[in-house]
Amino acid sequence: MLYRVKQMTLSIVTGTEKEQYASLWKYCEELRRSNPETTTKVKCQLTSNREPQFRRIYICLGPLKKEFLEGCRRLIRLDGCWLKTACGGVLLTTVGLINAIQYHVEEAKHKHCLRHLHSNFSREFTGLAFKMMMYAAGKALRIVDWQKHMNDIQRLDANAHLWLSERPAKHWCRSHFICVVKCDILLNNLCETFNKHILVVRGKLIISLLEYIRQYINGRIVKQRAACHKYKGGICHQIQKLLEDNKSNATDYSEVWNGGNEFEVYHANGEKQV
Numbered sequence: 001m002l003y004r005v006k007q008m009t010l011s012i013v014t015g016t017e018k019e020q021y022a023s024l025w026k027y028c029e030e031l032r033r034s035n036p037e038t039t040t041k042v043k044c045q046l047t048s049n050r051e052p053q054f055r056r057i058y059i060c061l062g063p064l065k066k067e068f069l070e071g072c073r074r075l076i077r078l079d080g081c082w083l084k085t086a087c088g089g090v091l092l093t094t095v096g097l098i099n100a101i102q103y104h105v106e107e108a109k110h111k112h113c114l115r116h117l118h119s120n121f122s123r124e125f126t127g128l129a130f131k132m133m134m135y136a137a138g139k140a141l142r143i144v145d146w147q148k149h150m151n152d153i154q155r156l157d158a159n160a161h162l163w164l165s166e167r168p169a170k171h172w173c174r175s176h177f178i179c180v181v182k183c184d185i186l187l188n189n190l191c192e193t194f195n196k197h198i199l200v201v202r203g204k205l206i207i208s209l210l211e212y213i214r215q216y217i218n219g220r221i222v223k224q225r226a227a228c229h230k231y232k233g234g235i236c237h238q239i240q241k242l243l244e245d246n247k248s249n250a251t252d253y254s255e256v257w258n259g260g261n262e263f264e265v266y267h268a269n270g271e272k273q274v
Helices: 002-014 017-022 024-034 062-071 099-104 114-121 128-139 143-156 158-165 189-201 206-230 237-252
Strands: 039-046 052-060 077-082 090-095 253-257 263-267
Touching: 017 024, 017 206, 024 039, 024 052, 024 206, 052 062, 052 206, 077 189, 090 189, 114 128, 114 158, 128 143, 128 158, 143 158, 189 206, 237 253
Parallel strands: none
Antiparallel strands: 039 052, 077 090, 253 263
8 A cells, every 4th residue: 555655646746657758858848948959869669559659768968068079088988777667678878978979980999898898708718817817918008918918818728818819909908999089998987887876766757767867967067077176286186196106117117219209118127118
């Protein structure tokens, strides 16, 4: 009885599932009115009795689109999570601008999440040694180091080496990443964190879910902006720490200019690289 009363109360406050789906077009219209240049798309499919049935909705808020183009790196993160409503479905989220996928998918450079790649890898090759070698290969900054770790994997198991070799290193290894976007992230934690935060609302009705996400994004932007205004450094403190660590590690190296853009670099242990 308490469950039925709760459901009746919620339907009065938020509307029924059918009522919320029927209001999607009005909701999208209000988003476009209050957020100029917002893109919304709703796709439906006719059923056997010629009634429209909801299939998917796409939303890209205008202010986020504008700021991404003006001040962010050309990098997007994708991830999906299951919805827990009666109709089910998947929420595909992006950290970045999804329009980049619509118009430039053929030219986009794809990267894999190293953790997800290892999850597939570990189904056939289990053990801590495999995991450590694979992560070492993925984190390698130089091709010569990546090759060394791959050789270690081959000595341990030739089939494991073959499995990894069939996945192009440009998708999962730092030493093979292009430098255009200047990003060496190996994990998809940005999306994973977002999906974990909205876990409590993934069972809500469609408009209630979308409104929670919009309000969460707005609140996070305001919070991050306030934190940036308080920070007095020239660059992000995490990047500054990374630079300081690199400066400390660089004391073991010396270099000789070979002309043009080439240098011969010496390490204290006798290693040499061009």
